[in-house]
Amino acid sequence: MALSKEDLRQLYRKRAGLYDLTANLYYLIGFREQAYRKQAVAALGLRRGDTVVEIGCGTGLNFPLLFRAVGPEGKIIGVDLTKEMLEKARVRVKRNGWANVELVHGDAAEFRFPPNLGGIISTFALTLVPEFDRVIRNGCLGLAPGKRWVIFDFKLPSHRAAALFVPFLIFLTRPFGVRRELAERRPGESIKKWLGNLSMTEFYFGFTYIAVGEKGTACQE
Numbered sequence: 001m002a003l004s005k006e007d008l009r010q011l012y013r014k015r016a017g018l019y020d021l022t023a024n025l026y027y028l029i030g031f032r033e034q035a036y037r038k039q040a041v042a043a044l045g046l047r048r049g050d051t052v053v054e055i056g057c058g059t060g061l062n063f064p065l066l067f068r069a070v071g072p073e074g075k076i077i078g079v080d081l082t083k084e085m086l087e088k089a090r091v092r093v094k095r096n097g098w099a100n101v102e103l104v105h106g107d108a109a110e111f112r113f114p115p116n117l118g119g120i121i122s123t124f125a126l127t128l129v130p131e132f133d134r135v136i137r138n139g140c141l142g143l144a145p146g147k148r149w150v151i152f153d154f155k156l157p158s159h160r161a162a163a164l165f166v167p168f169l170i171f172l173t174r175p176f177g178v179r180r181e182l183a184e185r186r187p188g189e190s191i192k193k194w195l196g197n198l199s200m201t202e203f204y205f206g207f208t209y210i211a212v213g214e215k216g217t218a219c220q221e
């Protein structure tokens with residue numbers, strides 16, 4: 001069964017201390033996490049001065065890339081359910097002297113996206129949110145026309161041979177709340193539904209993907 005929000009909060013409360021270290025351990029199985037993060041942030045097409053929202057920002061592993069893209073004149077808004085993950089993000093922000101990062105403690109499903117956003121990103125988080133479709137639509141309404149929503153997340157692979165490894169990969173990602181039931185959640189489809197899909201690129205045998213949607217003038221259905 002998929003974990004409840006309270007279960008996820010408890011899980012990430014315990015994981016926060018060693019989150020950055022354990023996330024890096026996936027390199028041991030050949031998962032080039034940092035390269036994919038760079039690709040996801042590049043896909044936002046951010047400009048200096050933009051405001052970007054990160055949903056489920058965790059400890060802020062994407063912040064250095066986002067800061068480089070928007071510059072000190074831009075703004076980063078990080079939203080997360082788990083106070084302890086945000087505390088880690090706060091330490092990162094302070095250590096780097098970034099004055100333009102706002103951290104919001106709360107549920108993505110309740111987050112009110114500000115208007116005129118330059119981009120929205122979520123990495124390994126949106127599939128954990130049962131209301132992902134609503135979050136994507138709300139985000140779409142906040143985006144300025146021509147700006148992008150980018151998701152980098154897990155999914156079940158479409159390739160048959162890769163499907164053999166599914167139990168193993170679910171086992172490896174279980175400590176982060178991944179369960180087989182989450183396969184029913186397809187944020188990539190919601191990107192297509194609300195924004196029109198610009199691209200859907202699969203990596204790592206189809207276990208992960210980057211979905212990019214660009215807002216037209218409205219958020220379509």
Ligand SMILES: C[S@@+](CC[C@H](N)C(=O)[O-])C[C@H]1O[C@@H](n2cnc3c(N)ncnc32)[C@H](O)[C@@H]1O
Nearest residue numbers: 012056057058080081082085107108123124125
């Ligand atoms: C696997 S971590 C990903 C963190 C970060 N995005 C990264 O790429 O390293 C998942 C994060 O999603 C957050 N999360 C889970 N459900 C959420 C929700 N409903 N609203 C906001 N954040 C949520 C968790 O607290 C956790 O920090």
